[in-house]
Amino acid sequence: MFTILGVTLGSSILAEEPIDQSTFLGGPSSVGADLSADDAAEPKTLRGWQKRKMDLRENFGFDIGGDLAILAQRADNGESASSGVFRLYGRWTLTGRDTPETGSLVWKIENRTAFGDAPASLGPRLGYAGLTGTSFTDAGWFLAPFYWEQYLKRGSAAFVFGRLDPLDFVDLSGYSGQWTRFQNASLLVNSTIAFPDLGFGAGFGFKPNDQTVLGLTIHDANGNSGSVEWFPNGPEFFSQAYLSWSPDRTRRFDRAIHLTLWHLGEREDAGKPEDYGLAFSVNWMMDNGWMPFVRAGVSEGSVARADRSFTAGTLYRPENGVAEFGFALGWERLSDTTLGEQRAAEAFFRWDATDHIQITPSVQAIFDTPLSSGDSTKLVFGLRTRLTF
Numbered sequence: 001m002f003t004i005l006g007v008t009l010g011s012s013i014l015a016e017e018p019i020d021q022s023t024f025l026g027g028p029s030s031v032g033a034d035l036s037a038d039d040a041a042e043p044k045t046l047r048g049w050q051k052r053k054m055d056l057r058e059n060f061g062f063d064i065g066g067d068l069a070i071l072a073q074r075a076d077n078g079e080s081a082s083s084g085v086f087r088l089y090g091r092w093t094l095t096g097r098d099t100p101e102t103g104s105l106v107w108k109i110e111n112r113t114a115f116g117d118a119p120a121s122l123g124p125r126l127g128y129a130g131l132t133g134t135s136f137t138d139a140g141w142f143l144a145p146f147y148w149e150q151y152l153k154r155g156s157a158a159f160v161f162g163r164l165d166p167l168d169f170v171d172l173s174g175y176s177g178q179w180t181r182f183q184n185a186s187l188l189v190n191s192t193i194a195f196p197d198l199g200f201g202a203g204f205g206f207k208p209n210d211q212t213v214l215g216l217t218i219h220d221a222n223g224n225s226g227s228v229e230w231f232p233n234g235p236e237f238f239s240q241a242y243l244s245w246s247p248d249r250t251r252r253f254d255r256a257i258h259l260t261l262w263h264l265g266e267r268e269d270a271g272k273p274e275d276y277g278l279a280f281s282v283n284w285m286m287d288n289g290w291m292p293f294v295r296a297g298v299s300e301g302s303v304a305r306a307d308r309s310f311t312a313g314t315l316y317r318p319e320n321g322v323a324e325f326g327f328a329l330g331w332e333r334l335s336d337t338t339l340g341e342q343r344a345a346e347a348f349f350r351w352d353a354t355d356h357i358q359i360t361p362s363v364q365a366i367f368d369t370p371l372s373s374g375d376s377t378k379l380v381f382g383l384r385t386r387l388t389f
Contacts, residue, residue, distance in 0.1 A: 027172035028253070029179060030165075031089045031106050031145060038065045038388065045354055046389060061093035061104075069179055069386040071136045073119045076379040081122040082115040083136035085179075091149070100155030106162075107146045114138035119183070122380065127372020129305070129339055130332075131185035132364055132380050134178040142225050144198060161202035163228065166195045166219055169203060170240055171260045173281040174253040175293040175315055175326070183382055184346045184364055187311055187328040192297030194264045194275045194304040196238045199223020200230060213244040221267055233269045238262070254285030264303060275301030291315040293328075299335075306332035324350045334370065342368035348382075360384040 026032045038053075056062045066089065072082040088109045095103035112118075112135070117125075119133020126132075147162025160169075171190050175181065182188050189195070196219055203217030221236040239262065246256040260279040266272065277299030285291040295311040313328030329345040348362035364380040 026168045028174065028177035028181075030168040031091060031108055032149075033253075034067075034089060035063050035065050035091060045356055049389060061097045062090065063093070064088075064090040065388065067179065067386055067388040069136075069384060071119050071133055071183065071382060071384045073122055073133055073183075073380055073382040075122065075126055075381075077126070079122060079125055081117040081119040081133065081136075083118045083120070083133065083138065084113050084115065085136060086111045087144075089144075096151070101151050101153075103148065103150045105147075106149050106160075108144035109141070110139075110144045111141045112137045112139040119382075123366075124371060126366060126378045126380070127369030127376075128344070128366045128378070129334055129336075129342060129370050130191070130344065132366070133183050133382070134185040134188055136183075139225060142198075143228060144225070157204070157206045159202065159204040160217075162200065163198060164201040164203070164217075164219060165198050166201075166223075166238065169217060170195065170262065171242075171279045171281060171295075171297075172258060173293060173295055174256060174283040174285075175291065175313070175328075179386060180350060180358065180360070181315070181324075181326055182328060182346050182348060183362060183384070184328075184330070184344055186309070186332055186342075186344055187313070187330045187346055190279045190281075190295055190297040190309060190311075191306040191332050192277050192299040192304050192309045193260075193262055193279055194238070194277075194299070194301070196221050196264075197223040198225040207249075210249055211245055211247060214242070215244075216241040221264055222270065233267065236265050236267045238264045251285070254283065254291055257282045264301070272303050273301060275299055275303040277301075277304065277307075289317050289319060291317075302335050304335055307335045308333040322352045324352075326350075339370040340368075342366075342370055344368075356388045358384075358386040358388075360386070 068086050070084045074080040091104045091106050093102050093104040118138045119136040120131050123130050123132045145165050147160050147164055149160050151158045176188050199220030201219030205213055205215030207213050218237050218239045220231050221238045222233040240260055242260045244258045246252040258281045264275040266274045279297040281295040283293035292314045297309045299307050309332040311330040315326045317324045327347045331343045333341050344366050346364045348360050350358055350360040352358050362382040366378040369376050
């Protein structure tokens, strides 16, 4: 749950500037990545608010940000869905300010509200065994991550403990990010990993040199975003160990290789057996603005949605930095052998209309619909609007 690999700076993917060490932990959708993106953006609008944020950070170590994202999707058969997500997040650095050994409280509050049917339900309604609108649900208000983040040994080691979101830390890749890039869950995350929900956990990472990170994490296997309980079903765990390599850690979000070994223990109350697997990802930003990526995974067991998966694609960001294009194609062999295999593709174009407004049209092609006996190919058109503050 914890990586130094895939931190993506939203609209700053081609940035050559060294990244603040506070983004050492977490991935493209983590609190640290979102705050770093806010800090990297040159304020052209909302300047008064941006100045107040800067004053809070410099005088009190309190960094805060937020966004509102709305996604509308419509399939070629007339099925539609829409939802909005409001997030308020921050980091309060309480110890070690102005040193590499900071200690911070990291938090996020979310509200997810559907306007009719939620995009997270659209895929199954089309017969697709996956999600076409990752994170756009009707979950209402909940406390998302809430944990302590501590750097040690002059910033070369760190640990986290508290309420953690596995998607912020496990098997990360620099191309991911459901708020700014792809929406299809099979393309965003590795479907061969049996991710638990939000819950208590801890992790540790260490940089033996300037290019390599080693780490391991452990999480409540029965986490639940809708409640805050301490291991409600007893000591049942999801754990991972990872290796991350990047030739330049200041650009670890766009040039990195990541290997993850994970294990989900048996859950007696849920009647679920153990699962384990291996995941691999690589993304490599080239000097011309193209970033090809590959992600693959294998698993043994029946809890993860798939036991084999492969995803490949590319991003492109022009030098002016006001837009981004992405395309990905994914294949997965579902763990339920009666469902077989399924494939999906997605293309998006994100326009950064201002430093605080992003507009992203997209189209997904669902080539296989194992949950339906009808036409197996579906198209899903989407429009996502995001306001940051």
